[in-house]
Amino acid sequence: MSVSDEIVRQEVSGLYRFIEPLVRRCAELREDYPVYDGTSLEFFGYFEKLGRESLQFLEQLPDEILKNQDPRLSSTKRQKLLSLRSAWEDLHQYLRPALDADALHLPIPLIAALHDRLHETKDWRSYRFTLFHTDEANYFQLPSNMVGDVANHIAAEVGGTQYPAGLGHIQIPYSQADGLFLNTILAHEMGHFIYQEYASHDVEVAIDTALGAMEKETGELNEGTAALCEELVSNWVQEVFCDLFAICLIGPAFSFAFLELIAASMLIGQQDGEPDVFYRFEWEHPADVARFHYHKLLLEKLGWWQAIRTSQSAPVQVLNTCARRSKRFTVEINGALPKKVTDARLLRCFDEVCTSLVGYVPSILKRSADDVVAFKAQSPTIGEYLRRAVIPSSIIIGGKRTHPTSVVLINAGYMFLLEELPTLLANIENEKSDSVESRSRLSARLELWLLKALEDHRLLRREPKS
Amino acid sequence: MQTSSEYLTLALDVRRLTDSLVRIVEDGTQPVDLNASIQKVVFSLQGTGKTSIKSLRERGRFGRYAGVRAINEVFGQKERQEFAGKLRMLIETRSADERRESALASIPYFDALERRALYHHRRQQTARRLVTSR
Numbered sequence: 175m176s177v178s179d180e181i182v183r184q185e186v187s188g189l190y191r192f193i194e195p196l197v198r199r200c201a202e203l204r205e206d207y208p209v210y211d212g213t214s215l216e217f218f219g220y221f222e223k224l225g226r227e228s229l230q231f232l233e234q235l236p237d238e239i240l241k242n243q244d245p246r247l248s249s250t251k252r253q254k255l256l257s258l259r260s261a262w263e264d265l266h267q268y269l270r271p272a273l274d275a276d277a278l279h280l281p282i283p284l285i286a287a288l289h290d291r292l293h294e295t296k297d298w299r300s301y302r303f304t305l306f307h308t309d310e311a312n313y314f315q316l317p318s319n320m321v322g323d324v325a326n327h328i329a330a331e332v333g334g335t336q337y338p339a340g341l342g343h344i345q346i347p348y349s350q351a352d353g354l355f356l357n358t359i360l361a362h363e364m365g366h367f368i369y370q371e372y373a374s375h376d377v378e379v380a381i382d383t384a385l386g387a388m389e390k391e392t393g394e395l396n397e398g399t400a401a402l403c404e405e406l407v408s409n410w411v412q413e414v415f416c417d418l419f420a421i422c423l424i425g426p427a428f429s430f431a432f433l434e435l436i437a438a439s440m441l442i443g444q445q446d447g448e449p450d451v452f453y454r455f456e457w458e459h460p461a462d463v464a465r466f467h468y469h470k471l472l473l474e475k476l477g478w479w480q481a482i483r484t485s486q487s488a489p490v491q492v493l494n495t496c497a498r499r500s501k502r503f504t505v506e507i508n509g510a511l512p513k514k515v516t517d518a519r520l521l522r523c524f525d526e527v528c529t530s531l532v533g534y535v536p537s538i539l540k541r542s543a544d545d546v547v548a549f550k551a552q553s554p555t556i557g558e559y560l561r562r563a564v565i566p567s568s569i570i571i572g573g574k575r576t577h578p579t580s581v582v583l584i585n586a587g588y589m590f591l592l593e594e595l596p597t598l599l600a601n602i603e604n605e606k607s608d609s610v611e612s613r614s615r616l617s618a619r620l621e622l623w624l625l626k627a628l629e630d631h632r633l634l635r636r637e638p639k640s
Numbered sequence: 641m642q643t644s645s646e647y648l649t650l651a652l653d654v655r656r657l658t659d660s661l662v663r664i665v666e667d668g669t670q671p672v673d674l675n676a677s678i679q680k681v682v683f684s685l686q687g688t689g690k691t692s693i694k695s696l697r698e699r700g701r702f703g704r705y706a707g708v709r710a711i712n713e714v715f716g717q718k719e720r721q722e723f724a725g726k727l728r729m730l731i732e733t734r735s736a737d738e739r740r741e742s743a744l745a746s747i748p749y750f751d752a753l754e755r756r757a758l759y760h761h762r763r764q765q766t767a768r769r770l771v772t773s774r
Contacts, residue, residue, distance in 0.1 A: 327652035
């Protein structure tokens with residue numbers, strides 16, 4: 175049955191009507207307020223351009239559909255509208271969160287510090303990130319195939335412009351704009367982009383080797399099972415890769431923040447396997463306890479562990495607890511694995527690959543300064559400054575002025591928060607060290623001091639040496 | 641639950657192939673890399689039995705879990721053979737008319753696969769979270 179001209183024009187108009195307000199939102203941005211950083215403006219600019227190109231394409235689409243006599247051709251061209259709509263619906267969900275994330279509502283000094291750290295590796299100097307807000311109390315990386323690839327597909331469909339290369343996207347809880355410590359988790363999300371754009375080939379070779387060895391034991395699998403095993407191990411390994419990447423980028427602060435986000439201090443004093451939520455491998459994520467196991471291996475390898483191991487803080491205790499390989503992991507993926515592949519065998523593949531990542535991930539990052547040595551030398555002095563509520567942008571050690579790096583500032587600050595907050599509270603009149611409210615308020619103040627120190631650091635490192 | 645991004649990208653990959661077939665039908669032109677892409681689909685349609693994980697990589701997007709699942713859901717054994725036959729004809733024939741006929745006959749199969757991928761995409765979440773929501 176043929177479809178009337180009117181129906182086709184209505185269908186196309188519906189999509190046009192959907193895209194047009196998005197283009198307008200981008201076109202009507204004011205220059206004075208709100209203020210956005212360069213990557214956000216780049217994103218909005220591209221969004222507007224692709225939108226206009228899509229509208230132009232849609233103008234001529236009805237005639238293109240209606241010109242065909244063969245129903246298979248007109249039908250597939252109408253179905254193209256469905257794919258285009260789905261693709262635009264996906265992009266749609268990012269525009270408002272990106273608009274909400276103006277410069278006043280993001281931890282800009284931390285984001286700048288993470289970019290600086292990332293760009294120390296030559297191959298990644300063109301990588302940059304737009305930050306979006308999210309209503310969820312969680313951090314996300316939008317996979318390359320969720321934004322760039324989708325935009326490129328739209329561009330291919332409508333004869334439009336390709337997505338800017340090297341532009342990644344991260345979502346941050348809208349309430350966390352003022353924070354520093356928890357937001358170090360952004361480094362993990364950057365890791366997803368590095369994985370997808372740079373490292374996936376190397377890691378996939380390691381995954382194939384591990385799964386290939388498993389296949390020698392099980393015999394060939396049917397294709398559904400083989401694809402399932404590959405998907406699960408790849409998902410789990412990618413998360414561990416990103417954790418290790420974050421630790422290489424900013425040190426143990428990432429582990430501390432992650433532990434805080436998932437309330438992993440509940441593991442302290444429990445026996446192996448309890449609480450079970452921390453021991454569960456799910457579709458997209460490995461068990462948290464397994465993640466911490468590799469955190470500790472890497473911290474040891476990088477020398478960080480030796481610098482923090484004597485701490486009695488909760489994160490260090492949890493990392494110690496997870497040092498041994500647990501025997502209590504479970505795999506819960508909405509249905510059991512096929513009989514031929516046991517949970518234990520699949521987890522062995524995961525472990526083999528992740529153990530190799532402990533060597534691989536540090537090898538791909540350039541480290542311009544020895545952060546651990548600097549941390550050991552400077553963190554006591556930074557602690558002294560913080561105890562007196564002085565911002566430690568410049569510190570004097572042995573009569574010599576120095577500007578601690580962002581990695582040293584963040585980690586020294588985090589250790590101070592974990593170990594010395596009561597001392598700071600005791601130094602301030604009318605503050606009670608056992609008051610939760612006081613601790614929370616002082617923690618926020620500490621984060622502000624450190625964000626200011628990060629901001630200063632970017633200026634001070636450009637100072638000519640005297 | 642796997643991310644729906646895999647399914648959306650699968651649908652858009654299929655759409656890109658379909659658009660190439662439409663061009664073959666309408667003006668006889670063919671992108672240079674089309675045969676390689678079609679070959680991956682043929683591999684996927686033929687791989688109904690046991691397979692090695694390494695060979696899945698050779699199928700590109702269609703060898704990922706989302707691709708394997710969508711193909712298995714949409715096509716029975718007989719349809720897989722028919723579809724693969726039409727695609728083989730498309731890349732092997734030297735006759736422009738036969739190529740055009742094969743392309744036209746393959747389009748409804750790709751449309752069915754695209755719809756299935758979009759169906760899964762709409763049912764599932766999108767972003768890659770740091771941790772599973774608790």
